[in-house]
Amino acid sequence: MSGESPIERTYRGERVLPLPDVLLLLVIAFLVAPAGDQVQWREVPYLVLGLAAGSYILxxxxxxxxxxGASGVTVQGPLRSRHIPWSDIQDLRLTTDAVRTRWQARLPVHLYRTDGTSLRLPxxxxxxxxxPREELExxxxxxxxxxxxxxxxxxxxxxRGDRRRAAWKRASHGAVLALAATVVLAAIAAFAEGPSYVADLIVPVPLAVLLALFLVFDRIGEARAVRAV
Structure with a gap:
């Protein structure tokens, strides 16, 4: 954190890659590694997804x-940078996530814009x-x-932005479960010499579950909001 001004601060990750990230990279490499000496066309999407996931982590x-800074908050993500002036900031809020995952900290700070959108501050x-609570205050x-x-x-x-974010979070948990179940079924099919198309469902099934659950949870959240008025 910079000492030039009471408001000028920088939050960044450790320079050493932590053990959970290393293990996650190894798991991704194992899952997307070609089964044979030559890459089959059906394995290409998984190789691309694996490289994208590994690059995102790094x-x-x-x-x-x-x-x-005094001009606002700059959010430098893995791929792009966004600067939000203080005039566009509704609030900076520490949220509590009951389920801690690799991508979502248990106590992350979110920036809420005046238009209702939000950003997680890396x-x-x-x-x-x-x-973090005392630092935010x-x-x-x-x-x-x-x-x-x-x-x-x-x-x-x-x-409204809070409700949509909550819907995406719950839907992502369901998608992770769907991904795990699909991977298990694909592994069983491979060892038991079952149908080969099961492996092709590893990507589309979790995506479909993610979208379907988001629509369901989003509608439930809006219905509850209307009843609470």
């Missing part, structure tokens, strides 16, 4: 970061900071003291 570790969570207090930001009341757009 870029998230070494490139992604969050930079805060490496601004309990994995990088000992006390200190950051917002510094922004208020400098006069670049003031607390705002939550609007319907922000609440």
């Amino acid at each position: 870029l998230d570790r070494y490139r992604a970061r969050t930079t805060v 490496h601004f969570d309990e994995r990088r900071l000992d006390r 200190s950051l917002l207090a510094a922004a208020v003291r400098l006069g670049v930001w003031a607390p705002r009341e939550a609007n319907e757009q922000v609440a």
Whole structure:
């Protein structure tokens, strides 16, 4: 974290790749490795997905970061950078996720824009900071003291964004379960010399489950919001 100004701070990942990331890369390499000496056409999509996933993990570790300054918050993701001025920021909020996964920290900080969209701030969570809640409070207090930001009341757009994010999160959990089940079925089919098309379902089935569950959870969340009014 920079000491130039009370509000100028940078949050980035450790330079050493942690053991869970190393194990995840090894698992990805094992899953997408060609079965024979030559790559079959049906294996190409899995090779591409494996390379993309591995590259994303490395870029998230070494490139992604969050930079805060008097002009706003810069979110440097694995692939692109976005700068959000303080005038467009509705709130910075620490959210609690009951299920901790590789891609979602248990106590991540999200930036909420005035238009209702939100961004997770890379490496601004309990994995990088000992006390993320106190750090967030200190950051917002510094922004208020400098006069670049003031607390705002939550609007319907922000609440709608929260419900959509919750729907995607629940749907992603279901998609992970569908992926695991499909991989197990494909492995059983391979060892038992069953139908070969089962392996081709590893990608489309979880994607279909993700979309279907999102639509269901999104509708449930909106229905609950209407009843709560």
